Amino acid sequence: MIKFKELGLSDDILSALKAQRISEPTPIQEESITLIKDGNDVIAEAQTGTGKTLAFLLPMFENMSTDIDTIQGLIVTPTRELAIQITQEAMKLKEAKNLNILSAYGGKDIGSQLKKLKGNIHLIIATPGRLLDHLRRDSINLDHLKTLVLDEADQMLLMGFKNEVEAIIKHIPKKRQTLCFSATMNSQVKKLAYKNMTDPKVVSIEKEEVTLKNIKQVLIETTDRRKQEDLCKILDEENPFMAIIFCRTKRRVDKLEEELYQKGYNCKKLHGDLTQSKRERVMKAFKKTEIQYLIATDVAARGLDVNGVTHVFNYDIPENDKIYIHRIGRTGRVGEQGYAYTFAAPKDKNTLDAIEKEIKMHIPRRTLV
Incomplete structure (x- = not known):
């Protein structure tokens, strides 16, 4: 197994990784770091959960200089949760190189930060809308940017940020390094990437190896009327250390959280209608294992990278195989065993057939008595 030192990382960076007990690069890090550093x-x-955040952060930290008082790195990511998560990872590397890091996303007042740093910012981690606001107000200057990262590019496009991304790129020097990270490489992502890149190197990590190998999948055959009762039976039977329960809509999340809470389960909800401060509090509590069950929508949980999630429950069946793989990929991380339970009513048969066809497996069935 290759070590980080063999990828040409500095002693300071290696020490910062050692402090986090990170000793060996994941496949995406092994294949990307040297290419980006060069x-x-x-x-x-x-896929999310393969270590891609460090795959771009480590070489960016190597290539940025504290002696230059300009913005050298920009990471654009689709959601506030992802921006917060990437910022937390970047802050852990500050002992290696004391770069000034700014996170800019909706729901957070960054005017005071900009004033405090007086333009002496090296790295910005931002959502498209908020970043564009600042560019239009001339409160952020990207004239000397060295590296642009488009993170979760497929979701950025799915969430309708194509125009914002293109508008941001117009504010950036043509001579720059561009990195595009995505869970899927569909035609839209490729079009966006190749349009804005110069002779890009392509790195692709096998999906199944990451998402399915360590995850025991079970399908619970149920009905809409019996679904909640069956979910509770499985929760009581398994008593997961940490679990994410996925629902199709915000309203479904609200209803399920209320009913599980009344039954005495340690649960909290996460979706886009919560205030930013509430979302941050819930995520912090979940990461600290103060919450056992996180009940979430797909968009709210996008990019959710929390160590220790033992179980995923698809309370509502995912719309397609990509969402299914993304959901169950929250568990079974870093060689640990994970469990994924999907609840399917008779009306879900066609969706289930399509998912099984794409993942090339028959999910073992179980009916609760």
Whole structure:
């Protein structure tokens, strides 16, 4: 197994990784770090949870200088949760190189931060809308940017940020390094990437190896009327250490959280209608294992990278195989065993057939008595 030192990382960076007990690079890190450090444009396809954040952060930290008082790195990511998560990862590397890091996303007042740093910012982690606001107000200057990262590019496009991303790119020097990281490489992502990149190197990590190998999948055959009762039976039977329960809509999340809470389960909800401060509090509590069950929508949980999630419950069946793989990929991380339970009513048969066809497996059935 290759070590981080063999990827040409500095002693300071290696010490910061050691402090986090990170000793060996994941496949996406092993294949990307040297390419990025050497200044190449890179298109990387890898599932969330494969270590891709460090795959771009580590070489960016190596290539940025504290002696230059300009914004050298920009990471654009679709959701506030992802921006917060990437910022937390970046802050852990500050002992290696004391770069000034700014996170800019909706629901957070960054005017005071900008004033405090007086333009002496090296790295910005931002959502498209908030970043564009600042660019239009001239409160952020990207004239000297060295590296642009488009993180979760497929979701950025799915959430309708194509125009914002293109508008941001117009504010950035043409001579720059561009990195595009995405869980899937569909035609839209490729079009966006190749349009804005120069001779990119392509890195692709096998999906199944990451998402399905360590996850025991079970399908609970149920009915809409019996579904909640069956969920509770499985929760009581398994008593997961930490679990995410996925619902199709915000309203479904609200209803399920209320009913599980009344039954005495340690649960909290996460979806886009919550205030930013509430979402941050819930995520912090979940990461600290103060909450056993996180009940969430797909968008709210996008990019959710929490160590220790033992179980995923698809209370509502996912719309397609990509969402299914993304959901169950919250568990079974870093070689640990994970469990994924999907609840399917008779009306879900066609969706289930399509998912099984794409993942090339028959999910074992179980009916609760």
